[in-house]
Amino acid sequence: MPMKSWPVFVLGLCAGLMLAAAFGLAQPGHRVEPTAAAPERASVALAPPGATAVQSAAAPKATLSWEFAAAPALPPEDGKLRIIQFGAHPDDCEIRAGGSGALWSKLGHHVKFVSVTNGDIGHWQMAGGPLALRRTAEAIKAAEILGITTEVLPIHDGELEPTLEYRRLITRLIRAWNADIVISHRPNDYHPDHRYVGVLVQDSAYMVAVPFFCPEVPPLKKNPVFLFSYDTFQRPNPFRPDIVVAIDEVIEQKLDALVAMTSQFVEGGALGHAGLVPRNEEEMQKRAQQVRDSFKRRFASIADRCRQKLIELYGEEEGNKVRYAEAFEICEYGRQPTLQEIRTLFPFLPKK
Numbered sequence: 192m193p194m195k196s197w198p199v200f201v202l203g204l205c206a207g208l209m210l211a212a213a214f215g216l217a218q219p220g221h222r223v224e225p226t227a228a229a230p231e232r233a234s235v236a237l238a239p240p241g242a243t244a245v246q247s248a249a250a251p252k253a254t255l256s257w258e259f260a261a262a263p264a265l266p267p268e269d270g271k272l273r274i275i276q277f278g279a280h281p282d283d284c285e286i287r288a289g290g291s292g293a294l295w296s297k298l299g300h301h302v303k304f305v306s307v308t309n310g311d312i313g314h315w316q317m318a319g320g321p322l323a324l325r326r327t328a329e330a331i332k333a334a335e336i337l338g339i340t341t342e343v344l345p346i347h348d349g350e351l352e353p354t355l356e357y358r359r360l361i362t363r364l365i366r367a368w369n370a371d372i373v374i375s376h377r378p379n380d381y382h383p384d385h386r387y388v389g390v391l392v393q394d395s396a397y398m399v400a401v402p403f404f405c406p407e408v409p410p411l412k413k414n415p416v417f418l419f420s421y422d423t424f425q426r427p428n429p430f431r432p433d434i435v436v437a438i439d440e441v442i443e444q445k446l447d448a449l450v451a452m453t454s455q456f457v458e459g460g461a462l463g464h465a466g467l468v469p470r471n472e473e474e475m476q477k478r479a480q481q482v483r484d485s486f487k488r489r490f491a492s493i494a495d496r497c498r499q500k501l502i503e504l505y506g507e508e509e510g511n512k513v514r515y516a517e518a519f520e521i522c523e524y525g526r527q528p529t530l531q532e533i534r535t536l537f538p539f540l541p542k543k
């Protein structure tokens with residue numbers, strides 16, 4: 192090559208490498224292969240290197256590995272609703288919207304739970320890689336029971352920060368799912384990981400539609416509805432139940448999913464102790480029943496606290512009958528749905 196051609200060659204090489212990196216070509220192991228059903232949206236890189244494991248309800252056999260196992264299958268553009276929820280740890284989405292997830296899934300809608308951290312300090316006795324794998328397996332089991340898709344991101348528990356890198360990650364995940372509804376924690380939750388999930392999702396609420404933010408992933412043409420899941424924190428403002436869902440018909444399914452998250456609810460998670468660990472099948476049954484009863488009281492308390500909204504949405508008679516509920520607040524960022532649209536987005540609410 193003549194000397195005077197070198198600068199052009201080097202410039203061309205740099206531009207090529209930048210393009211390759213932007214389109215995920217530099218990391219072939221982490222690409223989602225295009226599918227016939229969703230070629231445009233599936234051909235982008237979704238996860239950073241080292242994602243612990245992901246699982247689709249359509250492909251329930253998981254291979255747990257330190258290597259990135261497989262990217263989650265993207266649902267087809269079939270006119271069904273697409274819901275994505277972000278929880279801080281493997282159990283947060285399941286607790287807060289496992290019932291609604293099961294109800295959407297029964298109607299053929301596409302639901303994905305994302306645990307933004309891998310939960311690797313969430314136990315009193317074990318931590319690190321083995322716990323991350325254990326909790327990922329629990330999330331996969333719960334997803335199978337609920338009929339949804341799940342993904343656990345490779346971020347350490349207790350260490351999430353609201354960075355630009357993670358704003359991009361959350362934005363890409365929302366776009367790739369082509370979400371109609373995005374659910375997260377409120378940004379005033381007690382746990383820093385919960386709070387920062389709330390901040391990151393809020394930070395993405397506008398950016399998902401901005402074409403030159405993460406230009407390698409197509410922007411959403413329609414801004415999703417952003418929702419916060421129920422909590423009891425009072426400052427700076429208490430949770431407002433804008434949408435309350437009766438989960439009575441799927442309560443046993445939801446409890447099955449939660450009991451399957453043994454490290455958290457049978458063994459007590461980060462603040463548990465050896466006395467909770469069942470030593471035999473009989474003790475396991477007893478402990479599982481305690482967990483079920485405790486969660487039933489929790490979901491009954493949500494129904495009671497949000498009774499007025501249940502009556503508004505379900506009518507006087509049905510609203511008063513509801514025993515167990517999940518509740519959501521509409522974030523003021525993102526699309527603001529009318530009551531009619533809420534009934535479309537939550538098609539298990541009675542039509543008025």
Ligand SMILES: [Zn+2]
Pocket residue numbers: 279280283382385
């Ligand atoms: Zn959590």
